Amino acid sequence: MAATNRATILEAATELFLELGFDRTSLAQVAARAGVSKATLFKQFPTKAELFTAMVLRAGEAHGSESLQAPAGDFRSGLVVLGTAYVELLSRPRMAELIRAVITESSRFPELREQTFDFGTLPVLRALRQFLEAANERGDAQVDDLDVASAQFLGMIATVVFWPRLVHGNWSLTDDETSRTVDEAARTITARYGTSIRRPARGADRVNERAR
Numbered sequence: 464m465a466a467t468n469r470a471t472i473l474e475a476a477t478e479l480f481l482e483l484g485f486d487r488t489s490l491a492q493v494a495a496r497a498g499v500s501k502a503t504l505f506k507q508f509p510t511k512a513e514l515f516t517a518m519v520l521r522a523g524e525a526h527g528s529e530s531l532q533a534p535a536g537d538f539r540s541g542l543v544v545l546g547t548a549y550v551e552l553l554s555r556p557r558m559a560e561l562i563r564a565v566i567t568e569s570s571r572f573p574e575l576r577e578q579t580f581d582f583g584t585l586p587v588l589r590a591l592r593q594f595l596e597a598a599n600e601r602g603d604a605q606v607d608d609l610d611v612a613s614a615q616f617l618g619m620i621a622t623v624v625f626w627p628r629l630v631h632g633n634w635s636l637t638d639d640e641t642s643r644t645v646d647e648a649a650r651t652i653t654a655r656y657g658t659s660i661r662r663p664a665r666g667a668d669r670v671n672e673r674a675r
Contacts, residue, residue, distance in 0.1 A: 469507055472497045476518045481560050485515060485568050515568065522561045533594045538603045538657045541594050542649035546620050549587045550641055553625040562629060588613055595656075604656045612656060619648035 475497035479488045490511055494504040508514035533541035552558070591613050598604035606612045623644045628634040636644070653659075 539653040546645035606656045
């Protein structure tokens with residue numbers, strides 16, 4: 464029952480915060496929209512800031528992310544799987560509105576800024592770190608700083624797929640353009656951190672042949 468109430472409250476809070484903004488939304492309004500008593504709401508979320516934070520973090524948790532698995536043994540293909548999952552997360556309904564709300568309110572509530580720093584990346588970020596760690600152990604990659612590599616990979620994708628949409632509401636990409644963005648990001652990370660033996664360029668081949 465508590466879990467059901469929590470989900471209902473968070474859904475109602477999402478609707479109201481996005482419709483009215485933080486200032487004009489009250490806990491009493493959320494309770495009424497959720498169909499629960501104020502006592503029930505206060506028991507779960509004593510303050511509006513806590514409710515807002517919980518709403519944001521819930522939105523960042525992609526459904527089914529717990530079972531997200533990237534294929535082992537193919538570094539670039541694994542990155543493509545994780546990059547595609549990240550795109551799907553960023554493309555969820557109201558995601559742009561939610562991140563706008565985070566940006567708007569984070570300066571007023573430092574605790575929100577700290578707790579939602581990884582908003583929109585938490586599930587995929589966890590899976591990506593695990594994937595990079597496993598690739599290191601197998602010798603498929605050599606990544607000294609997992610946080611930096613993760614930020615580089617997800618940042619290359621979000622810069623093209625998401626952030627322009629946040630600024631320009633009519634921004635859109637075709638499926639092919641999105642897939643190409645993810646693939647290019649995966650290729651870049653693979654070129655930087657992958658340990659597969661690379662063949663020399665054709666020009667280098669000719670030089671070596673002449674040297675013999």
